[in-house]
Each structure stands twice: as C-alpha cells, then as structure tokens.
Amino acid sequence: MPELAEVEFFRRQWNVGMGQKVLKVHLNPKSRNFRRCHTDEIARCLPGAKLVDSEAHGKQMLFRFSGDIWVGVHLGMTGELKIGPNGASPEKHDHFVLVQTNRHLVFNDSRQFGEIRFHCGAGPPDWWRDLPPAILSEAFSRKLVGDFLIRRKKSPIKAVLLMQERFPGIGNWLADEILWRAQIRPHCPAGRISGIKLTRLFTEIKSVCHQAIEMIAPDWGEPPDSWLFLHRWKDNGVCPKTGKPLQRETIGGRTTCWSPAWQKWPKDL
DNA sequence: CCCCATGTTCGACA
DNA sequence: GTGTCGAACATGGG
Numbered sequence: 001m002p003e004l005a006e007v008e009f010f011r012r013q014w015n016v017g018m019g020q021k022v023l024k025v026h027l028n029p030k031s032r033n034f035r036r037c038h039t040d041e042i043a044r045c046l047p048g049a050k051l052v053d054s055e056a057h058g059k060q061m062l063f064r065f066s067g068d069i070w071v072g073v074h075l076g077m078t079g080e081l082k083i084g085p086n087g088a089s090p091e092k093h094d095h096f097v098l099v100q101t102n103r104h105l106v107f108n109d110s111r112q113f114g115e116i117r118f119h120c121g122a123g124p125p126d127w128w129r130d131l132p133p134a135i136l137s138e139a140f141s142r143k144l145v146g147d148f149l150i151r152r153k154k155s156p157i158k159a160v161l162l163m164q165e166r167f168p169g170i171g172n173w174l175a176d177e178i179l180w181r182a183q184i185r186p187h188c189p190a191g192r193i194s195g196i197k198l199t200r201l202f203t204e205i206k207s208v209c210h211q212a213i214e215m216i217a218p219d220w221g222e223p224p225d226s227w228l229f230l231h232r233w234k235d236n237g238v239c240p241k242t243g244k245p246l247q248r249e250t251i252g253g254r255t256t257c258w259s260p261a262w263q264k265w266p267k268d269l
Numbered sequence: 270c271c272c273c274a275t276g277t278t279c280g281a282c283a
Numbered sequence: 284g285t286g287t288c289g290a291a292c293a294t295g296g297g
Contacts, residue, residue, distance in 0.1 A: 001275055032292070059276080077276050078294080093294085111293050113276055154286065164277090171275050253288075255273085 002075040004058055004135070004169025005212035009220055010081040011056045014063065014105045017083070017098070021050045022065070022105075026090055026097040032112040033079075033095050042118050045069055046098065051105075057131050058168025068122050076113030082106045132168050135209045142202045146194065153191020159252025160190045161205075169209065172254050173229060178208045180228045180239075185263045186256045197266040232257040 002010065025046050029039040049065035056062075061073040061081075073081065084104035090097055096107035096116055107116065119125035133139035148166045149157070161167050161175040170178070179186050182204040184193065193201060215221045223229040228246075231237040237246045239259035248257050 003275055006275070035292095074276085076292095077274070079276095109293095110295065111274090111276095113292065115277095152285090159287095162276090173275050254276095 001078065001080065002059060003171035003174050003212075004056070004209060005174075005216035006220075007056050007059050007061060007075060007169065008213055008217040010075060010079075011054055011061050012217065013081045013083060014051070014054065017051050017100050017103060017105050018054075019050065019052070020100045020102070021048065022046050022098045022100060024099040026094075026099065028095045031095040031109075033107070033109055033114050033116050035115065037116060037118040041120070042071075042116075045118075045120055046071075051098075051100075057128075057134055058164060059171070060128075060131075060168075062124065062128050068120060070119040070121075070125050070128070072115070072117030072119070072125065072127065073107065074115040074117075076109060076111065076115065078111040079107065079109035079114030082108060132165055135167065135169060135205060136213075140206075142199065145202050145205070146198050149190040149193055149198070153189060155190055156186060156251050157184060157188045157190045157193060157201075158186035158254075158256050162252055162254065167205070170205075172256075173232065174208060174212060176232060176257050177212075177223075177228050178204050180259060180263060181208060183263050185265055186251050186258050188265055192266050194266075228257065228259075 025043050027039055027042060046069060049067050049069045051063060052066055053064040054061060059074060063071045084106045086102055088104060093110045094106050094108045098105040117127060133144065149160065152160045158175055158179060161170050161178065182201045184197065184201060215223055226240050228240065231240060231246060238244060239246055239262050242259060242261045244259065244261035246257055246259055248255055250256065
C-alpha cells in the first residue's frame with residue numbers, strides 16, 4: 001500500500017494521540033517487524049513517555065516521544081497505522097500497540113515486511129540523519145535528478161525512479177504514473193533522458209507527488225479517472241489519454257504498466 | 270494448487 | 284564499481 005502519499009496518510013492517523021502518554025505497550029516479539037531492534041528495550045522505555053511529534057520522509061516515519069525516545073516506522077508492503085478504541089483487544093497482525101488513556105495507537109502488518117525501529121538518546125537517531133532531499137523540498141532539483149540519471153544511464157528509467165536513495169517515497173504506482181504523464185517509456189535507458197524531456201520528467205515527479213499527497217493524505221481519497229492509477233490493474237485497461245490499450249511487463253523486477261500509444265522513446269538524444 | 274501483490278535486501282554472476 | 288536477476292521474507296486474495 002504505502003508510497004509517500006499513503007505514508008503521510010498513515011502518519012496522521014496517530015495524530016489524535018499527540019500530547020498523550022503511553023500507558024502500556026503490546027508487542028509481538030516474534031514478529032519480523034522488530035528484526036533490528038530489541039523488543040524488551042521498547043517495552044521497558046516507552047511506557048510513561050508522551051507522543052510529542054512525528055514526521056514522514058519518503059516511505060519512513062519517525063515518532064518522537066518525551067524522554068528522548070524515538071520510534072521509526074516503515075510500512076513495507078502491507079503495513080498500516082490506525083487507531084483502536086479504548087480497551088480493544090489486539091486484532092490479527094497488530095504487532096505493535098501503544099495503549100493511551102482514550103485509544104490505542106496500532107501498527108498492523110500482515111506480511112511483516114515493514115519495520116519498527118527504536119532509539120533512545122538526545123537528537124534523532126543515526127538512521128534518520130543523512131536522508132536524501134525530499135522530493136517536495138527545494139533541494140530536490142533538476143540537476144540532482146539529471147546527475148543521477150547519468151550515473152544510472154544504462155538502467156531503465158522505471159527501475160531508477162524506484163531507487164529510494166534519490167527518489168524517497170516513490171513506489172511502483174507513482175513511478176508508472178509519473179512516466180505516463182511525462183510520456184516516457186519505462187524501458188528507456190535513464191541516460192537518454194535529457195534536455196526538454198528531463199525538464200518534463202522533473203516537473204511531473206514534483207507534480208504527481210504533490211497531487212498524490214493532496215488527494216490521499218487527508219482522507220485516503222482516490223485519484224480521479226483521468227489518472228493512470230485506476231486503469232493500471234484492469235484487464236484490457238485503456239489509456240485515459242488515448243483510449244488505446246495499456247500494456248504490462250516486468251521492468252526492474254516490478255510489474256509495470258504503460259501506454260504504448262502515448263509514451264515514447266525520447267527523441268532528443 | 271497456481272499466480273500475484275503500492276517493498277527491501279542479499280547473494281550470485283556478467 | 285555497475286548492472287541484472289532471482290530468491291527470500293510472511294500472508295492473503297483471486
């Protein structure tokens with residue numbers, strides 16, 4: 001589920017618990033979600049701490065608690081954050097539950113590809129420093145993208161857009177949406193995108209991410225029919241621009257959808 | 270039973 | 284170092 005827009009939606013789910021103390025923690029120590037942290041440390045340190053802040057960066061989230069306590073959340077493929085009512089008993093795949101006075105803050109992840117991280121100490125944890133520039137920040141520039149495409153010149157652009165080190169938060173559906181809007185074939189070697197095509201790609205990266213967050217983050221709104229999103233998984237789906245058939249193929253290890261009639265190889269080499 | 274899944278990592282290999 | 288590929292992780296849905 002989660003790419004940057006969905007991640008932002010899930011981050012906000014825990015906002016109701018802001019300023020409130022954690023009374024108790026339920027966690028499943030066997031869950032793979034805790035593969036890089038010590039569950040006993042979490043259970044020992046978190047009770048009594050107050051949730052005071054949160055932020056999202058790409059697909060990652062960081063929740064700050066009083067007493068220099070930090071909890072990182074990555075949702076993987078199926079993770080979600082939700083609120084449970086007071087006194088509710090954990091549901092299936094609720095691997096991490098923070099009990100507050102009036103609610104539970106719940107992390108649920110059926111496939112357990114997500115990850116919970118924990119850090120106690122002044123200042124954000126190491127794994128939160130040195131993150132790449134966020135796509136919607138000023139620092140994320142056309143030059144930064146262009147340089148990266150040159151470094152990965154042989155790889156198909158679809159695979160390159162999925163690299164979190166440069167495009168934090170872009171996942172499979174956003175990448176397809178961006179390339180569709182920029183009219184670039186997903187197979188196109190990254191190094192062949194320059195000039196006006198690069199400008200177009202850069203603009204669409206910013207624009208699609210911005211619009212996706214506006215639509216999805218507040219209330220899980222669905223993108224409109226005019227986006228590729230609603231057509232990409234349909235059998236015999238058609239391109240909303242041309243009315244012609246869409247195609248699917250594995251590129252960069254992921255199922256990719258594109259519109260052959262609309263998305264071209266760049267002409268400016 | 271089969272295939273697929275909005276993610277990431279790791280090992281093997283060219 | 285670069286790039287590609289498949290498998291692995293664990294579970295559910297069609």
